[in-house]
Amino acid sequence: MTVPEYSKAPRISRVIIVKNTPDVEKTAARRRGRPPAFDRETVLSAARETFWAHGYEGASIADLTAAMGITPQSLYAAFHSKADLYRAALEQYRGLGADTFSALGEPIDTVSAFERILRGSAAIFSAPEHPKGCMISTAALNCASENEAIVDHVAAMRRRSLDAFTARIERGIREGDIKAGTNPRALARFLGAIIQGMSVQARDGAPREELLDIAAHAIAEVARHRA
Numbered sequence: 001m002t003v004p005e006y007s008k009a010p011r012i013s014r015v016i017i018v019k020n021t022p023d024v025e026k027t028a029a030r031r032r033g034r035p036p037a038f039d040r041e042t043v044l045s046a047a048r049e050t051f052w053a054h055g056y057e058g059a060s061i062a063d064l065t066a067a068m069g070i071t072p073q074s075l076y077a078a079f080h081s082k083a084d085l086y087r088a089a090l091e092q093y094r095g096l097g098a099d100t101f102s103a104l105g106e107p108i109d110t111v112s113a114f115e116r117i118l119r120g121s122a123a124i125f126s127a128p129e130h131p132k133g134c135m136i137s138t139a140a141l142n143c144a145s146e147n148e149a150i151v152d153h154v155a156a157m158r159r160r161s162l163d164a165f166t167a168r169i170e171r172g173i174r175e176g177d178i179k180a181g182t183n184p185r186a187l188a189r190f191l192g193a194i195i196q197g198m199s200v201q202a203r204d205g206a207p208r209e210e211l212l213d214i215a216a217h218a219i220a221e222v223a224r225h226r227a
Helices: 022-032 040-058 060-069 072-079 083-098 098-105 110-125 145-175 184-202 208-223
Strands: none
Touching: 040 060, 040 083, 040 145, 060 072, 060 083, 072 083, 072 110, 083 098, 083 145, 098 145, 110 145, 110 184, 110 208, 145 184, 184 208
16 A cells, blocks of 8 residues: 655745844843942942941941932942941041141141141031041051951051141251240140040031130140141
8 A cells, every 4th residue: 555645845944033022132231341430539428428427336337328329239240338438438537637737738827737737627527518627536446357458448547647747847947936845746646636536526416616716726736836
């Protein structure tokens, strides 16, 4: 018996072409491209204010990202770690007092230089647009052991300020506007202690006028050493 032949239907290949709409293409491009950009100095200033108000350990990543308006992933991508963000914020903070502390290097007498620093500090510590006090003077005094590197970093910044004060008083002795018998390091430590104390007073609510009164007493002490 012969098996009848049946004609086979030809195979048909189908190619489906899907064309993206402009909206889909834009979305894909955003996914493939870089994440949304932000201004580094702007978000850093927001982090600075948060650290200034709450301290290093008191400012959580959630607090920081909320203030900065970015995601934790963006924070770590831009600043690597909370500790590095804090160091960057401290450097930006130093810039706020640059005009005040530039008095140390200007061709003015020693008493005038420290008068500008003390009065300028009173203004910064009590400014209504910022948290009260000094971000460096009383920063990271006590932290958990895992944050000891931050404590050391801030302490080193305070030591550099003390060294700068000492050098300015020594210059005053050389230039003849400060008495030769003055102890530069002791006077520098006194001034550092006054600035730290003004910071604490500001945090506790002392207004600018009262901080200026403290500054006036310190200025009088420096003037007592005038040659």
